[in-house]
Amino acid sequence: MSVAAGGTELSRRRDAADHRARVETERGIHRYRTLALFAGAAQGLIYPADRAVMVWATLGALAVSVVAARWAMARHPGPTAIRRLGALTMGFDVMLIALFLANALRDPTDPIQMLPLFLAAEGAVRWGRIGGMATGAAAGVMAATWSVVVHARQDIVQPLAFVTFRVVAVVIIGSLLGSTVSAVRRQRRLADMVCNASSDLIVSFDLHGTVRTVNPACEAILGYTQDELIGTDRAELVLGEDKPDGPPDLESLRRLGSRHVELQFTHKAGHSVWLELDLQPDLQEGFVYAIGRDVSARRQTEAGAPPPRRPRRAHRGRQPGAPGGASGARAARAPAHLPALRRPRWVQGRQRQPRPPGR
The missing domain is CATH 1.20.140 (Butyryl-CoA Dehydrogenase, subunit A; domain 3)
Structure with missing residues (x-):
């Protein structure tokens, strides 16, 4: 844009x-x-x-x-x-x-x-x-x-x-x-x-769990417009075992106060979205405010294989191709799934013959 x-x-x-x-x-x-x-x-x-x-x-x-x-x-x-x-x-x-x-x-x-x-x-x-x-x-x-x-x-x-x-x-x-x-x-x-x-999701819901206000970022994060979310129960889009089964627990809100949680939500398109939520209850006004950030990419990275280590830099005084040199170190530490790199001819034993004198 x-x-x-x-x-x-x-x-x-x-x-x-x-x-x-x-x-x-x-x-x-x-x-x-x-x-x-x-x-x-x-x-x-x-x-x-x-x-x-x-x-x-x-x-x-x-x-x-x-x-x-x-x-x-x-x-x-x-x-x-x-x-x-x-x-x-x-x-x-x-x-x-x-x-x-x-x-x-x-x-x-x-x-x-x-x-x-x-x-x-x-x-x-x-x-x-x-x-x-x-x-x-x-x-x-x-x-x-x-x-x-x-x-x-x-x-x-x-x-x-x-x-x-x-x-x-x-x-x-x-x-x-x-x-x-x-x-x-x-x-x-x-x-x-x-x-x-704000590009973060900002939403408020009352003590019955009904969404009262939500910012326009909801459409980019969850796929729903503001009119579609306002008036709905905040638990309708939550997935997994953390899905609320009723209105907010007032005693828990008084005891814990502000909280930091990560919940999985359903996107309008059907896939799941992980949100990192900061919950701030205001019991005097009868509202709970939440600010959510999309952490789906981080969750996918944590669930997958760890990234490969970066190889160490070779010592400057060593010759390229020698054991422990730069090319040798890269060849030794190259992951198995990568194709072998082409090596110089003199490394493969095809050194040029010296020219006869007079030519």
Whole structure:
């Protein structure tokens, strides 16, 4: 593979990893939006705010958006589609929280004024530090506006310092969350780049033995693509007496910790492959990580005959062909299966006769 082709392949793998991370982020956000729907329904039964019809209409709109977002995610959207989905969802959530705030304008101490913080958190998770600052500013303005309106309905004038403090506080919270998310993403991108560029097999499986992640080197080493291996049991491809007969032994993982093993695996083409594996359990996260190197060539060499010894070098002062000389040593130490080397004529006794005088 040329340098240009290799760089293009690494770029393609990096873009694919970024897209997978963005998809996982959207899925996580929509899981929490589903939880927010049920929590809002329970809260609406307990406290309907100013108008109960307004609460349930807003929750109905949230339910429709949750179902629509899940349907869109199930269609495996591309990079452009996933960005549009995130922007539309963010705009819809801003509208929903504005409706919730507009339906609770009687009590200045109403905890509903904390809802804009969820917007700042959502923007930070979705777009990092810049997103946290932008959505934090919007959420701070919403919270400050709600506070001014509610206090004005009570004939209370809020000082300007109180209003600006709300805006600045929410912006700082959004920026802090976004900076943390951006740092985590940088570390993850670096790990993905190293993992995707590695020629070694890098795989993780959970404590049930199910493969969760694997790098592209699996296709070169085992013949299987990433999609074919993810979700399978890690024992399906192991051969021999070391084949696991169940999920990983937690007690053994705690006692032994990191391990270095060599196992025989089945290649997709049918032949066997020996892998030297470094196992690193992470019981707190519930995963076991493995880095494997193909040592099939070394195994075959160890199983075969040892290579012949290299002959010693002859002493420089000895004549070629003499006993112990260079040619004699090579002839004496030549393996039996090699053909005999041609020797010079004078060694075979066919020395030239001296010329008569005068010729």
